[in-house]
Amino acid sequence: MRPTGLGIAVGDHALLRTEDFGQHWRVLPQGDFTGSVRPMYAEFNTVQALSDDVFVTAGRDSFFAGPPPFYRSEDGGVTWTQLGASDFDDAWEVYHLEFINASEGWLFGF
Amino acid sequence: MHTTDGGATWEHVLPLGTFGRITDAQVMATGKAWALHRQPDKLRRSENFFQTSVVNDLPVNHTWHQVEFGSETAGWIGGFYGGLRRTTDGGASFVDEPLPGFQYGGVDLLMHVVAPRADEAYVLSVRTGAIEQGIIYHTVDGGITWDSLPAMTDPTHFASGGVVQMDVLPTGEIWAAGSYGHIYASAIPEVLLPGDIDGDGDVDYIDRDLFVAVLMGADADPDHELRSDLNGDGVADGEDISPFVIALLTD
Numbered sequence: 576m577r578p579t580g581l582g583i584a585v586g587d588h589a590l591l592r593t594e595d596f597g598q599h600w601r602v603l604p605q606g607d608f609t610g611s612v613r614p615m616y617a618e619f620n621t622v623q624a625l626s627d628d629v630f631v632t633a634g635r636d637s638f639f640a641g642p643p644p645f646y647r648s649e650d651g652g653v654t655w656t657q658l659g660a661s662d663f664d665d666a667w668e669v670y671h672l673e674f675i676n677a678s679e680g681w682l683f684g685f
Numbered sequence: 686m687h688t689t690d691g692g693a694t695w696e697h698v699l700p701l702g703t704f705g706r707i708t709d710a711q712v713m714a715t716g717k718a719w720a721l722h723r724q725p726d727k728l729r730r731s732e733n734f735f736q737t738s739v740v741n742d743l744p745v746n747h748t749w750h751q752v753e754f755g756s757e758t759a760g761w762i763g764g765f766y767g768g769l770r771r772t773t774d775g776g777a778s779f780v781d782e783p784l785p786g787f788q789y790g791g792v793d794l795l796m797h798v799v800a801p802r803a804d805e806a807y808v809l810s811v812r813t814g815a816i817e818q819g820i821i822y823h824t825v826d827g828g829i830t831w832d833s834l835p836a837m838t839d840p841t842h843f844a845s846g847g848v849v850q851m852d853v854l855p856t857g858e859i860w861a862a863g864s865y866g867h868i869y870a871s872a873i874p875e876v877l878l879p880g881d882i883d884g885d886g887d888v889d890y891i892d893r894d895l896f897v898a899v900l901m902g903a904d905a906d907p908d909h910e911l912r913s914d915l916n917g918d919g920v921a922d923g924e925d926i927s928p929f930v931i932a933l934l935t936d
Contacts, residue, residue, distance in 0.1 A: 576852050576854055576860050578854060578855055578856060578879075582860070584862060586862075597860065626916075631692060645692055645695075647691065647692050658691070658692040658693050659686075659688065659692050659693060659694060659695045662686070662694055662695035662696070663686070663695065670706070670707065670708050670709065671707070671708070671709050671710050673710055673711060673712040675712055675713070675714045676714070677691060678688075678689055678690060678691050679687075679688065679689050680687075680688055680691075680692065680712075681686065681687050681688075681698065681710065681712055681718075681734075681735070682686040682688075682695070683707040683708075683709070683710040683720060684706065684707060685705075685706030685707065
């Protein structure tokens with residue numbers, strides 16, 4: 576949750592977004608995601624706000640057991656793009672992510 | 686895995702299969718970093734972004750799942766069954782910090798630890814039973830004394846299954862998420878004007894002076910420190926100067 580009231584919640588098969596400190600939440604449509612692992616096939620374990628505009632999230636491909644989905648949003652969580660899939664091993668699950676700025680970060684898991 | 690281009694490309698930092706799974710980790714901009722391994726339970730700590738690291742054994746039977754540092758030296762590890770340990774030497778050694786009122790033996794489960802500062806921590810636990818209840822413990826003296834937050838002990842807020850994670854805003858408001866998709870707030874926070882350090886509704890020379898005093902270490906008022914953290918990274922420092930100047934010039 577950002578001090579502005581913008582927040583992202585992640586879980587199994589869905590991401591939710593609020594703009595008013597959680598008074599109202601909207602499940603983000605699958606069409607707002609660009610990538611091979613749509614949220615309906617993924618379980619998201621971790622999310623981090625890098626600014627009011629940039630969010631990142633990751634988890635596991637729970638349907639095809641492929642590389643873990645890592646998604647990044649540059650517009651405050653409205654649209655998301657999957658990145659880095661070719662660098663990840665199949666069936667790897669991300670439990671936690673840590674970014675220290677907009678560019679540099681780490682994924683941790685099993 | 687490590688990226689320096691925002692996530693477009695990644696490279697391995699630790700080989701797959703190095704000890705057990707990593708359930709939690711923390712990396713600071715200075716290079717200090719920690720990772721918690723499970724099965725076997727170990728704490729990895731590094732001074733250089735995991736380029737090199739030292740691994741310590743942890744006591745077994747605590748189901749450790751979280752590492753959380755409020756400064757470069759002071760931090761915590763938490764386990765599902767109530768194991769809670771604090772370090773003041775960057776993770777080289779730990780001491781047990783039992784929570785008063787916590788029912789051990791699987792009745793209460795420790796779900797999440799957030800440490801906004803070196804001596805301050807919030808611990809989210811769930812009391813299992815017919816109606817599960819979320820309880821948040823809070824310390825401001827490094828675990829010497831603990832309070833439970835009254836607003837969060839009302840079972841009507843939490844009677845929905847395990848409450849698994851929380852977020853503490855710079856304003857002090859707490860958000861907690863439940864395993865069945867429920868989200869709880871300790872209160873709807875007042876929207877503060879960025880840069881309004883004294884909270885009087887504007888950004889002016891008084892806020893400028895308070896902001897400078899916080900950055901110089903001359904003002905330790907917790908509210909002023911929180912409001913001086915304009916970029917929301919958990920600390921009031923030089924990185925907040927640019928957003929403060931923008932706030933001052935635009936108000």
